[in-house]
Amino acid sequence: MDILSLFVIVPIITVIALGFSKGLKQSRIVALAGMLVQLGMSINLIFAYLKERAVNDDIMVFVKDIMWFEQFNIHYSVGVDAISVVMIALTAVIVVAGIFISWMVDDLPKEFFISLIILSTGVFGFFISLDLFTMFVFYEIAVIPMYLLIGIWGSGPRENSAMKLTLMLMGASAVLSVGIFGIYFNSNIGTDGPLTFNILEIAQVNIPEAAQNLFFPMVFIGFATLGALFPFHTWSPSGHASAPTAVSMLHAGVLMKLGGYGVFRVAMYLLPIGAINWSDFFLVLASIGVVYGALGAIMQKDLKYINAYASVSHLGLVLFALLMFNKTAWNGAIIQSLSHGLLTAMFFALIGMVYGRTHTRDVAKLGGIMKVLPFIGAIYVITGLAYLGLPGFSGFVAEMNIFVGSFQHDDTFHRILTILAVSSIVVTAVYILRMVGKIMMGPLSNPEYANLPKATWYEKVGLVMLLIPVVIIGVMPFGLGEMLKESIEPFLERLL
Amino acid sequence: MNLESFLLMRYEIGLLAVILLLIVFEIFLNKKHKGSLIDIAIVLFTIHTIIGFLPLADGSIFGGMFKTNALLHFFKSTLNVGVLILLLQSADWLKEKVVQQNKSTEFFILLFSSLLGMYYMISSGDFLMFYIGLELATLPVAALVAYETFKQDSAEAGVKFILSSALASGTALLGVSFLYATTGTIYFDAMAEVLTMSNLSILGFIFFFSGLAFKISLVPFHFWTADVYEGAPISIASFLSVISKGAAVIILMIILFTVMKPLMPVWIKVIYMVSIATMFLGNIFALRQKNMKRFLAYSSIAQAGFILLGFLSNDQLGYTTIIYFVAIYIFSNLGAFGVVQAISLATGKENMDDYEGLYRTNPKLSLVMMLALFSLAGIPPLAGFFGKFFLYTAAASQGYYLLVFIAVVNATISLYYYLLVIRAMFLRKNENAIPFFKSQPYMRLGLLLASIGILVIGMYSPIYEYIYSISNSFLN
Amino acid sequence: MDFSYTILIPLIPLALFVILGIFSKKIPASISGWMGSIGLGVTFVLSYYAAYQYYLNGKVNGVYQPFIYKYNWMNFTDKLHIDMGVLIDPISVMMLVVVSTISFMVHLYSRGYMKGDDGYTRFFAYLALFSFSMFGLVLATNLFQIYIFWELVGASSFLLIGYYYTKPSAVSAAKKAFIVTRFADFGFLVGILIIGYYTGTWDFQELNNPEGSVITNWASTSFMGLSVLTWALILIFMGGAGKSAMLPFHIWLPDAMEGPTPVSALIHAATMVVAGVYLVARLFPMYYFIEDGFALQVVAYVGAISSLFAAIIALTQNDIKRVLAFSTMSQIGYMMLALGVSGYHGHDGLGFMASMFHLFTHAMFKGLLFLAAGSVIHAIHSNYLQDMGGLRKYMPITHITFLIAALSISGVPFFAGFFSKDEILTAAYENNILIYISSVFVAGLTAFYMFRLYFGIFWGKDKEYEHTPHESPMSMTIPMMFLAFMSIAGGYIHFSKYISPDHMPFEAHLNYYLAAIASTVGLIGIVLAFIFYKKENNLSERFSHAFGIFYKWTYNKFYFDEIYLFVTKKIIFGLVAKPSAWFDKNVVDASMIGIGNVTESFSYKIKGMQSGKFQDYAMGFISGGVVIAIVVFYLWIN
């Protein structure tokens, strides 16, 4: 068995094992065991990758290719570069943390963990796929469990939120599929070879400009909807608000990253001319998203809504950076994906903990929680500071890469948008501090809160697991940046 | 003519033997043991199905009126498996409701006759055989639709079905007569050689097409579908929606790609329009349905619209995807209908609202339903996804990106209403949920087979490759 | 010479922060206080040792040489990268001394001041974090490193202002401080980006080299009539102005006094707030040479105006910490204007030197003022002047040290402030007479409001105290005494020997003529304060009535807070954020939902098609066929 396919097989085995387990205690242990194996493998993968990279100059390493549907030339084809490796690690961390956070899920625990792990299977599969078809399959596998996860274990208007989320994302994937067909049927232009879904092979041909112009927006919107591109972001706030904690974590932390990753891996790599021709248009949308999401977050009253709009803003920055077409910005985009994934997951976990204890997420009703829950409060403040881009945390590294990269364009259009995007750091500070200040600090808003139970061990483990990589990236960005840049290079070359 | 050439009709002869044996059993079986007829029928049909998988030569008999080839063998076997699953799913219903009325043998005879008609219809080599097969496939079903003689709905559905289908076959016949007028022959091969594009032939095609479109329930020839499904017994609705529709799709494919080949520029346009209309209307009507049978009726209308995408690709890719999708569709729809059947049988409830909270009481049934619906909606890794994806590919291969776009939008709409059922079963909690019940072994086996089909056909690519390898065979 | 040990100066507080932060629950208060103090004591010693070593032996051919130890932290592009490292040059060493002194003293002082507080360990953790950040800022080798630590000091300032986090006013002050400075940092960051793009480097050595390509090529790209580098410098100064509470970003500083008083002393008087000054000083060659010092003019005027503005406001405030805060702002304005009027070579660099000198002395006496004020507040549990009076009897050490500091800030001869302020006035006089006049006026105002405080607190009538005030414990008074010593002795250091823009020592002489004017003005201020406030009388009230509206404006700090509130609440929240939230809900989201609703209602609209009457179905069947036929023939014929 090759090292990558295990990332799909282990979750599947876990799901099967979960099928046979009974009750909360068994199922959470099974889920945790499976995902800890996954986490161990993903850490191992980082080192294996570094070792392999030293001797292997291919764009992708650990490539494994099995013919699947011969007539369509569909392969089960996997391989990774640095970007997928770090994304996989991110996913594994968040999934494990998510399991810790849902340690006490009471309703249908087995089904909960099954859905969660199926979702993560989709995500893992997506990150290792080199074949557009396989990638698309995993993409949809990742989206669908969301419906059940939000619908069954969610809160508030969960049914409508789940429906909106699923339909918008599947609608986006529908648009994406048209784009994929467009790529597929142009994949042998100039060569006499068969049509192919393989990303690396398609990258060898130059799809005609007219086709690129037609299909780029489809592929881009298809992926970017998942990355909360304005104005296709509205599934995200309500979806997040209704989702149970671990799902919000996984969703904002990982699933939304599929968007940026797909844009990078598919849209821009395979349709470079289209990307360049459309970049201005989408850049405007992404910049609007950055500022607009931040402004939207200021006005929200529900903690999860705040965070959801913050995600719109931060992921807008990812798309924004990707559209800048240079190494620094792309490096920033990827680090931002990682950083945002971890931080949002932390935020959602914290919100979940607060909500689980106080049964409200209304900013106006909360206050002074830090006094009662010092650990949660402290982590909340740290997360907030990290989120607004404080040096020493991953967010800073990401944002600075993005800003410096974006600043390499010296025309007025890019300058204005860049400065607009930079201004979001101020607005981010406003809403983050408003939230932190209101709910964690200040006098205790409700005397009943004085006896809230303290953070439990599994909550602490979950949070600390997420915090560690945030700090590591923030303090020691050098290795990560170099590792990523090497992998970015071949993708960037297509655009230049 | 010799025995060997008769053996080309092995399926037909086998099925006929089953029918005759059943009549014999009916005559000689003690009245008290009439219930065991069901088991006998199932066993006999299983044997027939298994024999069907044995290899068989290609060929044609009766001067080309009856043709057979690898594709048809495959498809007949697929229909057999479908009918077998259907029988398994309806065995309990027969035992509980029909045996008392002493009508179970008729049920099998009518059902198998209809299947026999389909065999002949898809194997036909001229319009006469086609017509006879079509009528043989349709008329017993009409009787079956009205089978629950004590129910007004059933009778009403029967009336609607028989009258509408008579109109449809009348129209189709008029079309055939026009085609006959332009070419002077009713043989497929001969007609294909001399058919040219002319006003009369086009008119003939359109009339003929409307007759078949009625069977596939394509918009605007679909109106009967929902009413008949709702009124008919669930097994029959299921039969209409999977077996009957599947057979009609195949013969439509054969006729369009062989006989009507000269008219291709015309029928491509017709298929294009009808496909869009069918997808949209089917979906939009399905949105607000509360009755599960009606719901599945509209959903199957919409699915038919997707199938048409495969017709746009005039090559092996197109044929393969059509057959592949039909096979997948049969399993998926049987899964859905099977669950509806099981619940209806246990509780008499057929409305979506009654399904609320079903997962908490009957998790396995709900899971089968979910698999079936997600397969219909085209969610990976279930078979329906592969079927739909390849249909899109077929259409896109000819550059019909706009149509593919419309189709994927429709797939999203369809996801909405499939999710409504999922919502009722999984998301809702209900005090008065359908209590836990245990289905009979036949039903469980039927659902299991359908689920396996849903899970395996898509991911296991050799099935697709096999279909691909035989899909060309009907052309010669 | 090897200065690599200076890397320990930031690292010791960092280690302290990590240990105290993680184990804040486990470590008893008594130990954490000592840990912090000893740790900072070590940095204090190291800093003084570094200063000793550097100022005595750091010269080669009469020029102070920079010593740089750095490693590559993050690469952006081929050229642009961030280094983390240590830059030892005259001003950074001077800042090390300032920061470590004040920080050490504040640590010592806090052991007494914070005694019995719940978050004692947390407090020392924050202090350690701040010290780390500030040292990092001071020692930065490049612009981006400064920015990184700049943000970190902002964050630690946020944490420390909001230390009493259950108090809403503290929380909102903390938020305000962070957001206002963050807004200013936005400018700073854009400035950094501009510099990075147009010069390809952030390294101070390359940027500041007067013969280097950066400075000589300043005119190569221009934007709206000015060199882009000038814009960058102005934007960078915006960041500096934010941190240093210059107009119009000063509004956070008075509110920041919500933090514990030692914090005010450390951060909001002595060290962090002068970061802006340090930043301009750091980039001084750029400011001076690019576009003939246009950006430096901006610095000068902003400094002068802020200085005057703050001094006027300070006259009327009743919260003693706020008076000190405005005083700080005013003094930093001094430092800024001194930089602004400075030249580069030789004696022209007097302003630069004076600014650094004043930074040094100001840190000592302002730190002391805050510590003394803290001592007073500690004793009577109030910040307000009305609640104080006659305390000299109860708190002799506080009284004396406060007096020394007040004399020093007022520019009374032989105290440290006299020397540094005099150099500033001299530099201003030589360059810009308008700024000079304003500065002299400010000197008078300073003396007046400082002695208003002094007399208000220590003289006048005894107030009714709940319990008799008593002198603070030794842990608090010893640091005060040390700073009092420095507030006198600091003036006698020959700064021009050590610090100059071009790193070449020069001789600066006291201009007795100007010194006499300044001293006289200061004394007039003191005398006026004596008349007004020595004894209880109604003079001050009569005067405030006489000034009427102007008094009211001053008392309300010229309504700056209200203007900001209006802009943020009404314009940004009300006219931008709220509408965009509304737009999102009612247009973007509604249109997505609308698509679904329209489809569904369409479904209900057309349900009549399925009328239930099979004859209608037949009609549909036939007419459908006819329509297809019509369309096909239409299409086919075309």
Added chain:
Amino acid sequence: MIEGISIYEILTLSSIVFFVGVYGFFTRENLITVLMSIELILNASALNFVIINTYLYPDFLQGAVFSIFIIAMAAAETALAIAIIINLYKLVASVEVKDTEKLKY
């Protein structure tokens, strides 16, 4: 082949019969008369086959044979339809079209 009458007249006739049948199908309110209309439609087709065979392709009897089968099928269809209608009559005591409108939408 009838002297003096061309294929057009007969085809016109069959078309008229077809559309009379269709019209009848649309408008009759009694199920039995609807069934009769269907007979007209089927007869029109049968007529077409015979006429086309006779006038255009007299060499083979394909059309004529076809028409015989049509007649047979029509009979079967009618028998079945009547049976179902009778069953309906047993249930609702009516053979009116309006009594078959329960299932809709």
